Amino acid sequence: MPEDPRQGRDRPISFFRSRSDRSQAKPILVLEEVYKYFRRDIPTLRNVNLTVERGEFIFVTGPSGSGKSTLLQLIYRQHTVDGGRIVFSGRDVSRLTESSIPYLRRNLGVVFQDFKVVPHWTIFENVAVALEILGTPPKVVRARVAETLERVGLAGRGNERVGHLSGGETQRVAIGRAIVTEPALLLADEPTGNLDPALAIDILTLFEEINASGTTVIFATHDHSLLSSSPHRLIVIDEGRLIEASHGLRAWSARTQMSA
Amino acid sequence: MEFWTALARAKRGFRDDLRLHLVAIASLVIAFLCLGAALLSVENLSRVADRWSRAQHMTVYLSADAKKGDVAQLQLVLESLAEVAQVRHVSAADAKREFVEQSDISVEASTLPDEAFPASLEVSLKSEAKSERMRTIVERVRGFGAVEEVETYEELFAQLGSLLSTGKSAVAMLAALVLICVLAIIGNTIRLAVANRRSEIEVLKLCGATDSFVRSPFVLEGLIQATAAAILALLLLVIAYFSARGAVEATLGTITGVHTVFLSPGIALAMVLGGAAAGAAGSALSLRRYLAI
Secondary structure, three states: OOOOOOOOOOOOOHHHOOOHHHHOOOOOEEEEEEEEEOOOOOEEEEEEEEEEOOOOEEEEEOOOOOOHHHHHHHHOOOOOOOEEEEEEOOEEHHHOOHHHHHHHHOOEEEEEOOOOOOOOOEHHHHHHHHHHHOOOOHHHHHHHHHHHHHHOOOOOOOOOEHHHOOHHHHHHHHHHHHHOOOOOEEEEEOOOOOOOHHHHHHHHHHHHHHHHOOOEEEEEOOOHHHHHOOOOEEEEEEOOEEEEEOOHHHHHHHHHHHHO | OHHHHHHHHHHHHHHHOHHHHHHHHHHHHHHHHHHHHHHHHHHHHHHHHHHHHHHOEEEEEEOOOOOHHHHHHHHHHHHHOOOEEEEEEEOHHHHHHHHHHHOOOOOOHHHOOHHHOOOEEEEEEOOOOOHHHHHHHHHHHHOOOOEEEEEOOHHHHHHHHHHHHHHHHHHHHHHHHHHHHHHHHHHHHHHHHHHHOHHHHHHHHHOOOOHHHHHHHHHHHHHHHHHHHHHHHHHHHHHHHHHHHHHHHHHHHHHHOOOOOOOOHHHHHHHHHHHHHHHHHHHHHHHHHHOOO
């Protein structure tokens, strides 16, 4: 059995690790009867149930405005659920106090369509910030960032300003920042939305490599070209309802066509 | 570790908003310079008041037609008093010569009129001399025929005391004004810095930064700005003080008999520490208002 490359490495913080021994076999993320309303009469998410096992790679797709981003935002507590619960690593994130939210986020990596990087910082500074928040010693920060930049294909470019990079490179910086702390779960909210198709495939491949090293990935996209070539589990959100399309896009497409 | 991380991020903040911070520091230097100059004036005025109040002196001006015997008798009477330490007779010629020596005015002694320099008895009093008793002595001395006028400098002390008191009030008001300036300048600078660094703050929050982690570099920036401004203002004041010292000593120093001094280390330190505290407070107040995280 191959050795887990992350074995013996510190996770960001013990807040979500305290029950890790017992929870290793349990799902990393469970959503139970989740509801979210931004308008009182129309739920953005309705009765969403989802179980994500450790090490899984899940695509979440659906039309624009269907609730994909909202689903991810509920997981990293940008918003709070209006009904149901979300359990991450054995803890109900919807019941966390405001002061506990940073500790949840230290165990998650999040990548966005609009990158959310600091353009006047260097690549190194943008990636290192996630470790600085954890209070990692500078020497370790340098080593971990160098290692991460190599993983995302930016080795030796730490001193370049992010504002001067292309879209694909900027997204790699954002991915580097998301994975440098080796989070248990990586959330990607339309990470290829601003990239051309070739670059989108590159970025998806990078996510798959990260997943192969043991990180659970939830990848929200409405780009069907990415889904069609991928064997991963597929979740579809349509009008706030979650539909499991466990056999990939073609099966889901076939089912939606039949029901139509 | 958190302090050093915050300091490194504050340094990064200075680098990113260099112009903004330099403008803020320049404005603060002016405010601290005003406060420092006022403190310097009061410090030296206090020294003059202190020196004069301890000097306890009385000048008995003699009338032009005073007889030698009357003057000698008066001197004996004064020397016999328990409150008197020393009596020195200064003739009109001695008075003129002393004036020419002590003042920085280059004039020929012969050109000055003799009547401007009356003869006098310079009476040094013991420090324990009570003012009530002194008034009685002055009244008795005025009764002597050889005496033209008795100067106790009481009025001058009263005027100096009043000036000092006004100066201290002005400094207190100026200190309050400088505090408001520091709070306003630092507050506005931090508000602009927060606006400029919205994306950075968002990234920090998404990566799991606590509120204190986000706020700490901004507070440090305010503290560093105010401290740097206070130190710069003190340096400028030192330069100005040593540049003007010679001229001041030659004029005011001669008149008052007191050498000028720079601010005491305690006051200078209080100015820097007070400035630092005000800077940190201004930043923290601004963050509470403008940094909704």
